[in-house]
Amino acid sequence: MNIGIVCYPSYGGSGVVASELARQLGRRGHRVHVFSYETPFRLAHFEANVFFHEVEAPDYPLFRFPPYLLALAAKIVEVAREADLQVIHAHYAVPHTAAAYLAKQMLAGERRLPVLTTMHGTDITLVGSDPQFYEVTRFSLEASDGVTAVSRSLAEESAETFRLSRLPRVIPNFVDADEYRPRKNPSLRGCFSRPGEKILLHISNMRPVKRVEDVIRIFARVHEQVPSRLLLAGDGPDRLAAAHLAETLGLQERVCFLGRQDNVAEIFPLADLFLLPSAKESFGLVALEAMACQVPVIASDAGGLPEVIEQGVTGYLAPVGDVETMARYAVRLLSDEQAYAAMARQARERAVQRFHTDPIVDAYEAYYGEILNTP
Ligand code: GMT
Incomplete structure (x- = not known):
């Protein structure tokens, strides 16, 4: 599959999970395109099949805030055409899901680009539920072709907070037990x-x-x-x-x-x-x-x-x-x-x-397959 992954690059669990998922999917032979404003720190080393696309929001004197969401949507559209992306996976709902939705709509006349959103926590409990962002977060979650949460607790809380029409699927985080292991030093x-x-x-x-x-x-x-x-x-x-x-x-x-x-x-x-x-x-x-x-x-x-x-x-x-x-x-x-x-x-x-890597990456792969096959 040709998969797009949108994430934050900085030190934080959501960027770590997205980067690890990208690496694992790449090792399984998928071509993974990662979008962020800088290289995620867990992707600092070269990985075959994992491609990084830097999103640069233009700085123009008129702008007090560079329009990152638009720059991200435009980059997704560009890469979706070039790399024939089949699915876009947004990690951390705000503002990645809204940008993915916009890209999907822009491409609607020429190709299908289903959106999967993975909620990580503060995107829902702090930022997304802020009254200012509530409606846009609710809209973009409902408009996603699939939504996952990293725990049952988050799935239930987000379904209740945003009155979601379906309960998000729980796909927990995973750990690379070969890298994270006891070492005597x-x-x-x-x-x-x-x-x-x-x-x-x-x-x-x-x-x-x-x-x-x-x-x-x-x-x-x-x-x-x-x-x-x-x-x-x-x-x-x-x-x-x-x-x-x-x-x-x-x-x-x-x-x-x-x-x-x-x-x-x-x-x-x-x-x-x-x-x-x-x-x-x-x-x-x-x-x-x-x-x-x-x-x-x-x-x-x-x-x-x-x-x-x-x-x-x-x-x-x-x-x-x-x-x-x-x-x-x-x-x-x-x-x-x-x-x-x-x-x-x-x-x-x-x-x-x-929380072994393999079954959890399997679960994401299976979900991509499901949303690809749902018209
Ligand atoms: O904890 C943070 O402040 C970072 C945040 C993030 O978005 O990167 O972490 C959230 O996502 C992680 C990966 O899914 C979870 O392990 C953390 O529990 C979650 N943080 C909170 O819910 C506060």
Whole structure:
């Protein structure tokens, strides 16, 4: 098939999933055309069958805001003709689905270009449901030939919020278990901790929804009972407040901010526990990546996280903001070697069995086939 994939290039789960899907589809022999305003960071290496199309919104003195949606629609039309695209897959509804719809309409007289939308979370829960964008998001979701959500929780929430006429199909995120795997690296671990100390890890874009200050609060409680260190990777608007809180609590020596990191697959295995106390999380791809590296997760029970993390089996869940309970779970687990080993093993097993790349890429492929064959 000739497949178009539209995504954001930056550090964020939706761009990661779209890029990984593009790579996997390319390896299966499909010709995949990726559209974004810069090369997605997970597509930095050459992949046969994966082609990148940079979308450049024109800058003209009249424009206060460059018209990205129009530039994207125009680029899709151009490539659809050149590369004979058969389907366009928009990751993150706003504004990608509207641009894909516009391209489809522009091509209507000459070719069919069905649109599949994958909703990732904040496109629905934050941006799309904003009153300003509500109608356009609802319209473009209803006009899509197919809609998927990365968790049951997101499918149900979006169906209710947007009064959708059909329930989106749930196709969960996946992880490349060959790349995300446990790796022993004592010398690297030694750079961040002393012998006998545990390492807790958090990775995010540090936006308010991630509750990074809760990460620091959980760590402060854990460290009172278990000698440990906290690593944080990623950057965003709440990094400074988190660093300030760590300093106020006298933890600056124990907390290390690594900044933005491209190769997180090498960072996860350094950790004993992963913390994800988000206010909302449609899926929590980082939690899955941690699990694949055999790292149990302590998270909030928000959104789709309970679909990824099994309570008491691959990690622990607690209500949003309940840092006491999250810390208690962490201390209990880090203090019981046997229970820890079992949970770490189960975390990897669940990641490999339930979220393996192959069946999930199969599900997308099958959906492309279905919408192509529906007149
Ligand atoms: O979490 C973010 O702020 C980034 C966001 C994105 O759009 O990249 O992540 C969303 O999509 C990911 C991939 O499907 C999910 O794993 C994240 O849970 C989801 N984030 C939220 O729902 C807050």
